[in-house]
Amino acid sequence: MSRRERARRRQRAVRRAVVSAIWGITLCALALIIIPSALSGSGFAFGRPGTAERGPSDRPAVSLKPAEETPAASPATEEPARTPEATEAPEITEEPEAAETPVTTEAPEPAEEPEEPEEFLPVAASEAVGDDYFKDAVFIGDSRTQGLRLYSGLKDTTWLCSVGLTVEKAYTEKLSVDGRKLTAVEALGELAPGKVYIMLGLNEMGWKSTDIFIEKYGGIIDAALAANPEAEVYVESILPVSAAKDAAGTWCSNANVDKFNARLMQLAEEKGVNYLDVSSAVEGEDGCLPNAATPDGVHLTPAYCTKWMDYLKTHTVAEVEA
Amino acid sequence: MKKTLTFILAAALAVLLLAACGGQAAEPDLDELAFKLKDSTAFGEELYLLDEGIARELYGLNEETKCAAWAGTGATAEELAVFETGSEEDARTLLERLQERNSARIADYGSYLPDEVPKLENSLILAEGRFVLLCTAQDSSGARQLWNATFGG
Structure with missing residues (x-):
């Protein structure tokens, strides 16, 4: 080499x-x-510190030691976590959302309702009063109240009624009151009754406007309270008519009765007086006056006048002595 | 002589008694008369017997006046009432009051149920002695006949 x-x-x-x-x-x-x-x-x-901070701290154990430390691989560890969910579900009716919430109190619905004023309702049933309760009462009404006068059996009270009385005639039509001739409104001022029962509206259902009816009706209430601020004023619902009368298609219909009664209930609330759902005492299941209750679809037989009076006696705001 | 005088006195007494009784007709029983009148009158609607206390307030009667009365439901102006007052003067006063009341009812029904006005305009409002009749009906001719027959009119 x-x-x-x-x-x-x-x-x-x-x-x-x-x-x-x-x-x-x-x-x-x-x-x-x-x-x-x-x-x-x-x-x-x-070399990128920012990205290093994003990672969760518990990941390395998962990525580098696959077999031993992964919680998912050990069902035993999951069961305790699932047990509270399983027990909560049956307890809580709202299953999906409340599943993860260990506290089972359901706050939203009942606790957060704002305080609303009490709903105005008709006079509730009460202990029956006797005839004496009506000694200082006045009944203002039309022909139906005439029937109540004749057949209820109630004596020793004051009736300010006539067959065609309306909220307008209550200011103009002279009635016999203790030997004198007074209008219903004048009589309120003279008598200053302790209780005032008013049932008007049947003859006014043919009027074009309910506003005028309500206005004049309100004036009668005002007159009663002006005469006696302590008076218990009862606005009586207009009684329904029979099915046949309702089907006749005139203004004298139960649809109009309902419309007027809704306004009357509102008026009673505005005036701070009482509303009596007298209709419930005489109407049938169909909301109409039963055929047995009326010879003409409007006026009541003596038996139903008695039902009406029984309702008045068992729906008062008086405190009855036992 | 004694027998003759006795006979004359007895005859005179008998004549006097007969003369005293001849001027008075027997008064009818109120309820019996009232029910007979109702049965003899044609009404367009069923009438219902009123409680006497209610009728007393309705017609403004004094305590001495008795009454038997029927009325309708308000669907009709028809009514029947028979009154037995305390005196003929009370009967005349009641008669006038009932006539005024009837006039007011004509005005009321004129704007409410005009078909009832003819019945009111033909109402029977009559007085005989202490008795007064008020009858508003579809046909009151039967009541008039019975009233006249009862009181000899």
């Missing part, structure tokens, strides 16, 4: 050694960088 060949071999060897060393160093360097990064969970995102 010549010198040149020896020299060439030496040079090759040196080159190989140098290249190997470079490779070795490079690989070691890479190993030293990659392995710690992988262990710290930053993966390849080394």
Whole structure:
């Protein structure tokens, strides 16, 4: 082997050694960088601190140690977590939303209702009063109240009624009162009754406007209270008519009765007086006056006048002594 | 002589008694008369017997006046009432009051149930002695006949 060949071999060897060393160093360097990064969970995102902060702290255990530490792989650990959900579901009727909530109190519906004013209702049933209760009472009404006068059996009271009385005639038509001729409104002022029962509206259902009816009706109430601020004023609902009368298609219909009664109840509330649902005492299941109750579909037989009076006696706002 | 005088006195007494009784007709029983009148009158609607206390307030009667009365439901102006007052003067006073009341009812029904007005305009309001009749009906001719027959009119 010549010198040149020896020299060439030496040079090759040196080159190989140098290249190997470079490779070795490079690989070691890479190993030293990659392995710690992988262990710290930053993966390849080394050199970007921001991204390192996003990761949850509990992930490395999941990614690097797959078999042993993964909670999902151990059903036993999940069961305790599911048990409260399972027990809550049957207790709580609102299943999906309340499942994760350990506190079972259902706050929204009952507790958060704002305080609303009490609903205005008709006079409730009460202990029956005797005839004496009506000694200082006045009954203002039309022909139906005439029937009540004749057949209820109630004596020793004051009747301000006539067959065609309306809220308008209550101011103009003269009635016999204790030997004198007075209108119903005038009589309220003269007598200052302790109780005032009013049933008007049947004859006014043919009027074009309920506003005028309510206005004048309200004036009668005002007159009663002006005469006696302590008076118990009872606005009586207009009684229904029979099915046949209702079907006749005139203004004298139960639809109009209902409409007027709704306005009357509202008026009673506005005036701070009482509303009596007398209709409930005489109407049938269909809301009409039964055929047995009336010869003409409007006026009541004596038997139903008695029912009417019984209702008045059992629906008062008086305190009855036992 | 004694027998003759006795006979003359007895005859005179008999004549006097007969003369005293001849001027008075027997008064009818109120309820019996009232029910007969109702049966003899044609009404368009069923009438119902009123409680006497209610009728007393309705017609403004004094305590001495008795009454038997029937009325309708308000669907009709028809009514029947027979009164037995304390005196003929009371009967005349009641008669006038009933006539005024009837006039007022004509006005009321004129705007409420005009078909009832003819009945009111033909109402029987009569007085005989202590008795007074008020009858508003579809046909009161039967009541008039019975009233006249009862009191010899």
